[in-house]
Amino acid sequence: MITKEMPIGEVVARHPEAIDIMLKHGLHCVGCGVSPYESIIGGAMGHGLTEVDVDRMVAEINQKIGASPAAKAKISADGKLVSLSKSAAKALKKLMKAEGKKSAALRISLEAGGCAGFGYEMEFVEKAQEEGDETVESQGITIIVDSAHRDQLVGTLIDYKESLRETGFVMKNPNVKSACGCGHSFGV
Numbered sequence: 001m002i003t004k005e006m007p008i009g010e011v012v013a014r015h016p017e018a019i020d021i022m023l024k025h026g027l028h029c030v031g032c033g034v035s036p037y038e039s040i041i042g043g044a045m046g047h048g049l050t051e052v053d054v055d056r057m058v059a060e061i062n063q064k065i066g067a068s069p070a071a072k073a074k075i076s077a078d079g080k081l082v083s084l085s086k087s088a089a090k091a092l093k094k095l096m097k098a099e100g101k102k103s104a105a106l107r108i109s110l111e112a113g114g115c116a117g118f119g120y121e122m123e124f125v126e127k128a129q130e131e132g133d134e135t136v137e138s139q140g141i142t143i144i145v146d147s148a149h150r151d152q153l154v155g156t157l158i159d160y161k162e163s164l165r166e167t168g169f170v171m172k173n174p175n176v177k178s179a180c181g182c183g184h185s186f187g188v
Helices: 008-014 018-024 040-046 051-066 086-098 147-153
Strands: 082-084 105-113 117-125 134-138 141-145 156-162 167-172
Touching (some): 018 051, 040 051, 082 086, 082 134, 082 141, 086 141, 086 156, 105 147, 141 147
Parallel strands (some): 082 156, 105 141
Antiparallel strands (some): 105 117, 134 141, 156 167
C-alpha cells in the first residue's frame, strides 16, 4: 500500500504504473532529480495540489497496484506474512517483560537510509498505527506489518543470533536484492 509520506522515487521504482496516475493528477516531478527523496505529499504540495487532491491520487494508485502481480501476497515458508524463529520469540518475550510491555505487539517497518537504501525498524506498540497494517501471530507474539512496506517485508523470518562476534536480531528477507557490507541496510 502506498502512503502520501512515501518518497516518490520509491513508489515509482516499486510501481512504475503509478507514474501515469501521478502525471494525470499534476504531480510532474516524477523524473526530476529531487523526486527520489521527496515525499508524494511534499512534491504534490509543491506543484499546487491540495491534500484532498493528494489523497485522491494515492487512493487511485493503491487501487491500480492492488490488481498488479507485484501486489499479490507472498508468504514465508511457514505460511506467514512475517514470522519469528523460536530464538527470536524468546528474546522478544524477554525484552517485552523487561520493558513492561507484556500485552504489546511487535511492529516491523522499513526506514529509508543506510548505504544500501533501507533498514529495519522494530518497536513494541499497543495496536496498529496505520490503516491497512496487517497483523499476524508467530510463536505466541503478535506482529504488525507496516502496510507501506508490506511488499518488501512479506516472507521475512526474524531470527535471533547470540555469539561471540554478534548478538541481535537477523532478518532473513527473500525480497532483498542487495545489501551493504556492514549488514545493516539493504536494497529491494
